[in-house]
Amino acid sequence: MTDDSASTLTGQSPPTSESSGWALELRGLRRLFGDKVAVNDLDLQVPHGSFFGMVGPNGAGKTTALSMAVGLLRPSAGAAFVHGVDVWSDPVEAKRRLGVLPDGLALPERLTGGELLTYWGRFRKLPRDVVAARSRELLRVLELDEAEQLGTLVGEYSTGMRKKIGLATALLHTPRVLVLDEPYEAIDPVSARVLTRILRRFTDGGGSVVISSHVMALVEQLCDRVAIVAEGAVLATGTLDEVRAGASLEDRFVELVGAPEPEETELTWIAG
Amino acid sequence: MIALKFTILRNTSAGLRRAGWIAGAVLVVATWVAAVIAPTDQVRHSVLALIFAVWAVGGMVGPVLTSGAGVLRAEYFTLLPLGRAAVARALLVSNFVSIAAGFVLLALLASLWHAATLDPLTIVLAVLGALLSWVFVITLSRLVYGLLGAAMRSRLGIEIAGVQWGILLAAMFAGWMIVSVAITSIPALLIQGLPVGPITLVLDAIPTSWPLLAIEAGTAGAWGEALLLLLALAALDVVLVAATLAIRDDPVVRRRGRPRSLGLVAGGGILPATQTGAVILKELRQWRRDPWRALESSTAVWTGAVIGIFALLGSSTAPVAAFSGLIVAFMLGLSGCNLYGQDGSAVWQNVVGEDETSVRSDVRGRQWALILVFLPRAIVVSVVFLVLGQSWWAVPYLVAAIPATLGAAAGAAVLTSALGVSPGVDPRRRVGPNDANGNISLHIWVVIFAVTITVAPTAAVIVWAAASESPLVAVLAAVVGVLNGFAAAWLLGGITIRYLGTHMVDVFSRIRYGRVFREDPDAGVLGWIAQSTLKAEQTMHDAKQKERDQKLAKTAGR
Numbered sequence: 001m002t003d004d005s006a007s008t009l010t011g012q013s014p015p016t017s018e019s020s021g022w023a024l025e026l027r028g029l030r031r032l033f034g035d036k037v038a039v040n041d042l043d044l045q046v047p048h049g050s051f052f053g054m055v056g057p058n059g060a061g062k063t064t065a066l067s068m069a070v071g072l073l074r075p076s077a078g079a080a081f082v083h084g085v086d087v088w089s090d091p092v093e094a095k096r097r098l099g100v101l102p103d104g105l106a107l108p109e110r111l112t113g114g115e116l117l118t119y120w121g122r123f124r125k126l127p128r129d130v131v132a133a134r135s136r137e138l139l140r141v142l143e144l145d146e147a148e149q150l151g152t153l154v155g156e157y158s159t160g161m162r163k164k165i166g167l168a169t170a171l172l173h174t175p176r177v178l179v180l181d182e183p184y185e186a187i188d189p190v191s192a193r194v195l196t197r198i199l200r201r202f203t204d205g206g207g208s209v210v211i212s213s214h215v216m217a218l219v220e221q222l223c224d225r226v227a228i229v230a231e232g233a234v235l236a237t238g239t240l241d242e243v244r245a246g247a248s249l250e251d252r253f254v255e256l257v258g259a260p261e262p263e264e265t266e267l268t269w270i271a272g
Numbered sequence: 273m274i275a276l277k278f279t280i281l282r283n284t285s286a287g288l289r290r291a292g293w294i295a296g297a298v299l300v301v302a303t304w305v306a307a308v309i310a311p312t313d314q315v316r317h318s319v320l321a322l323i324f325a326v327w328a329v330g331g332m333v334g335p336v337l338t339s340g341a342g343v344l345r346a347e348y349f350t351l352l353p354l355g356r357a358a359v360a361r362a363l364l365v366s367n368f369v370s371i372a373a374g375f376v377l378l379a380l381l382a383s384l385w386h387a388a389t390l391d392p393l394t395i396v397l398a399v400l401g402a403l404l405s406w407v408f409v410i411t412l413s414r415l416v417y418g419l420l421g422a423a424m425r426s427r428l429g430i431e432i433a434g435v436q437w438g439i440l441l442a443a444m445f446a447g448w449m450i451v452s453v454a455i456t457s458i459p460a461l462l463i464q465g466l467p468v469g470p471i472t473l474v475l476d477a478i479p480t481s482w483p484l485l486a487i488e489a490g491t492a493g494a495w496g497e498a499l500l501l502l503l504a505l506a507a508l509d510v511v512l513v514a515a516t517l518a519i520r521d522d523p524v525v526r527r528r529g530r531p532r533s534l535g536l537v538a539g540g541g542i543l544p545a546t547q548t549g550a551v552i553l554k555e556l557r558q559w560r561r562d563p564w565r566a567l568e569s570s571t572a573v574w575t576g577a578v579i580g581i582f583a584l585l586g587s588s589t590a591p592v593a594a595f596s597g598l599i600v601a602f603m604l605g606l607s608g609c610n611l612y613g614q615d616g617s618a619v620w621q622n623v624v625g626e627d628e629t630s631v632r633s634d635v636r637g638r639q640w641a642l643i644l645v646f647l648p649r650a651i652v653v654s655v656v657f658l659v660l661g662q663s664w665w666a667v668p669y670l671v672a673a674i675p676a677t678l679g680a681a682a683g684a685a686v687l688t689s690a691l692g693v694s695p696g697v698d699p700r701r702r703v704g705p706n707d708a709n710g711n712i713s714l715h716i717w718v719v720i721f722a723v724t725i726t727v728a729p730t731a732a733v734i735v736w737a738a739a740s741e742s743p744l745v746a747v748l749a750a751v752v753g754v755l756n757g758f759a760a761a762w763l764l765g766g767i768t769i770r771y772l773g774t775h776m777v778d779v780f781s782r783i784r785y786g787r788v789f790r791e792d793p794d795a796g797v798l799g800w801i802a803q804s805t806l807k808a809e810q811t812m813h814d815a816k817q818k819e820r821d822q823k824l825a826k827t828a829g830r
Contacts, residue, residue, distance in 0.1 A: 031789075033785075070624055071623060071624060071626070071777065072620055072623055072624065072777065072780060072784075073777075073781065073784075073785075073789065074777060074778075074781070074789040074790065076789070091626050092626060092627050092628055095624055095625070095626050095627070096627065098624065100620075100624045102620055104617075105617040105618065105620050105784070106615070106616045106617045106618040106698055106699045106700055107618050107621070108554055108558065108615070108618055108621075109562070109618070109699045109700065110557060110558050110561035110562045111554065111557055111558075115554075115557065118550070119550045119551075119553065119554045120550075120621070120625070121550075122545050122546065122547060122549065122550035123547055123550045123551065123621075123625055123630065123633070124625055124627070125547055125627070127545075128545040131545070153561070155699065155700065169621075
């Protein structure tokens, strides 16, 4: 089903065996949690230099699929490739090219943002002066320098600040593919612009960005390619215009995913 | 003692609660018996004063260990349309309505007997006094728990908790010493009371003793003085209640580090700017700043110190005190037996940051950090107790035994951390003193076992040195001890590195998903430990879930 919808909706050629043609490729990814199928033979191709949005309702399997794509969750079946490198059979090479921002996970909570970046840069074997320069610049650009001066620990950061410091860790080692789970969640509008500017610069330089979100308007505004995911499978994927096919992304999404028709009698009391 | 140890380690809440009830009832009876059999009024006074003080201390220590007081957390009520003050009052009142509080009241009422034998008229004073000191003990208990739970951010709070845990662990490790001291001294205490002196003065100053003083004042006809004492106790109660409510009113006192300049962010420091150096620095900062880790290291120190003090108290056990520092070194193994669990879901960084050397750097860095944290503490405790006991003869043995034990413990700690990761509550949501770990009962045994086996060479040479009394053999023992320590840390760390090389994502899975997604379970000892700890973790999780469901059902049924 997935293959059909992918090829008919996108109008592009089906994936070739030469996987290195894609920045990120998920092939038949599957994850079972007990009897529940969280991700169901999911296929996805992200071209080089694209800004790719993965949209879907809550519980669609976006986070689970992305976790498998970056090596955080062992797939029940299928494979994930970064620049043609298999994430699960050659993790070191694949992870070198990946920058990851997971959603809702802890960081070393008792470090300041600067200390965290310093740790992370050195852990990823960057030279000392490169770590220092990049950390400082990232803190400044992401407007975390004030918190740093106060000695604020990551554990005391607001949700938006956590997203930003998480993004900084994802960018620090100059990856080629960024996989960001809900990067815009809880970020204020000003920071969101900064974030967008950074990500655009990244794609302009040939890097690829994959974000997940359930905010259609955001994805429509940012991404050049999208995939609609529901119940663990891709319902439609391709360029933004291909997927929305004349309508808005939201209408197309509701059409594909399905929404319950509101009953006239329900919640009549709510207006008081 | 051993039964207690098993009960606590097993951490089965229902069993623990029942054991607690029985223990509480026994203690209440013991309090009354002590009051009744005291031969003179003066003995009864000092015995009761001492026992009441112990009840007060028990009230302070108890809730932290059983986390009974933490069943209801203020956060649970944040969404209800109740003022903070109302929630705080309700939480405080809920503390008085418990079996433990009932036991405390029953025990404190033992002063009735004191009043009855002195002058039946003073029973009024006794009842009033018992009620007032009951409020004192329970509120104090809540206050201490609140200080710990809400304000684990303060260094002092951590040290207080460290002392509490230190006393408990010391009792578990060296209970025989306490028992032997107690057996020789309790009968004498019950018959002769405490010798008048500074101890009795201090005891009388403790508020739980004030009702006794009031009763005696009443007997002597000084009713004004008696009432004054009770009023003072009442005033103290009011202050404590106010303080407890105040904590609840302002639960988040942010602990801020010193302002740092940006120039220092990626600055020099004495540690190398390598992968391992980065891990060491991160770990040292976590050990210093994470309250739960700071509590672990502080507990290690106090366990050693408390055992040392117990040992010094008994004449036959005094030489043991010289080895208190060795206890601290050994405690490294228990304090660090769940490092990845303490990091919680932050372990994702180790997974996505994987390269050829990342696992090795991570494990070695954590080991070095453990040594750097615990070695100074072991040395300080050793020096203090060597001086106190004047036991210079022990120095050569310590020089051999401490490095060996530290190394072995640092190896065992990372190995159990990797095999039996037990996340507890994820770092961002931790509030209570028991949140950092899940079920780590098996870890403790693995650490004890691994350390005991790997320090065997040093132990053998120490025995030889002690038997031969030759200074040359003593030097040899020191050399063997240091080598043994390095070898044990290197060997056990190496096993950990090999295991994590293929299992880092499984460690993360256990934290994030509470299970491992592997089609082929590992064979061998490592696999067995990994699976047993995981099963224990899941069993505990299920039990907690069940308990929660039952509670919910109960409340729904009302």
